[in-house]
Amino acid sequence: MTRYEPAIDLDAITAIDVHVHIEVDGHGHASLPEDLAAGAAEYFSTDGPNPDLDSVAEYYRERRMAAVVFTVDAETQLGHAPLSSAEIAEGAARNNDALIPFGSVDPRRPDALDRVRRLIDENGVRGFKFHPTVQGFDPSDEAHFPLYEVLQEAGVVALFHTGQTGIGAGLPGGRGLLLGLSNPMLLDPVAARFPELQIIMAHPSVPWQDEALSVATHKHNTWIDLSGWSPKYFPESLVRAANSYLKKRVLFGSDFPLLTPDRWMRDAETMGSFKPEVLPGILKDNAARLLGLGG
Numbered sequence: 001m002t003r004y005e006p007a008i009d010l011d012a013i014t015a016i017d018v019h020v021h022i023e024v025d026g027h028g029h030a031s032l033p034e035d036l037a038a039g040a041a042e043y044f045s046t047d048g049p050n051p052d053l054d055s056v057a058e059y060y061r062e063r064r065m066a067a068v069v070f071t072v073d074a075e076t077q078l079g080h081a082p083l084s085s086a087e088i089a090e091g092a093a094r095n096n097d098a099l100i101p102f103g104s105v106d107p108r109r110p111d112a113l114d115r116v117r118r119l120i121d122e123n124g125v126r127g128f129k130f131h132p133t134v135q136g137f138d139p140s141d142e143a144h145f146p147l148y149e150v151l152q153e154a155g156v157v158a159l160f161h162t163g164q165t166g167i168g169a170g171l172p173g174g175r176g177l178l179l180g181l182s183n184p185m186l187l188d189p190v191a192a193r194f195p196e197l198q199i200i201m202a203h204p205s206v207p208w209q210d211e212a213l214s215v216a217t218h219k220h221n222t223w224i225d226l227s228g229w230s231p232k233y234f235p236e237s238l239v240r241a242a243n244s245y246l247k248k249r250v251l252f253g254s255d256f257p258l259l260t261p262d263r264w265m266r267d268a269e270t271m272g273s274f275k276p277e278v279l280p281g282i283l284k285d286n287a288a289r290l291l292g293l294g295g
């Protein structure tokens with residue numbers, strides 16, 4: 001096993017995409033059950049391929065970008081075995097010029113803390129991805145606070161899905177998934193109790209954008225990534241914040257492969273969403289600072 005250590009040349013890249021999903025492993029196993037994967041593809045109007053990790057690395061190298069890569073472990077809720085976060089970290093280690101691994105552990109597992117510690121200590125992951133709706137947990141529940149304590153002590157990042165999701169959309173009852181678990185206001189007590197834990201609120205948090213901006217304004221250990229939506233559809237309040245009072249804590253993310261960085265960049269340029277003096281921070285500098293890259 002090779003422990004991940006980054007070898008990213010910040011001067012050689014133009015952006016760090018902080019939100020990239022690995023959807024299939026080297027054994028042909030998919031990250032989602034078939035019905036959820038098909039529903040998500042319809043929701044995002046995409047039926048493109050799901051590349052493996054090495055192909056993702058090459059994709060980002062070709063664009064002179066780096067990418068934070070992860071899966072979502074939601075086995076308790078979905079009854080579907082996840083991709084291996086340890087294998088993702090191993091793949092990132094052999095592509096450490098382009099990839100940065102985050103782990104994922106189902107918080108409802110009885111051995112969640114042990115799994116988190118192993119991924120940090122043995123595999124060198126730089127953060128963890130959580131999806132409260134898909135994983136079926138309330139992030140503000142104090143039962144999960146020991147997990148956050150481990151993350152804070154290790155100095156790794158916690159990335160939470162916020163807002164509505166395409167996972168389960170259109171299926172009967174949304175496949176039982178609860179949107180309210182991804183209200184960013186549920187992260188406010190987490191940020192308050194763990195002030196050194198750096199928390200990314202992923203996506204424009206529709207329909208709770210004002211809540212996300214409120215949390216980010218009040219708790220300076222919180223960040224917002226701009227993944228999952230084309231910049232054409234960003235709420236005006238989010239764009240205003242990114243261009244001004246939150247410009248140091250807003251991050252570029254795509255949600256690849258469901259939304260590509262090519263489309264994100266094209267639409268951002270077309271819309272003229274971000275001030276030229278702010279854009280370098282959003283695309284690269286803020287993420288490099290958050291992730292401790294470049295010394």
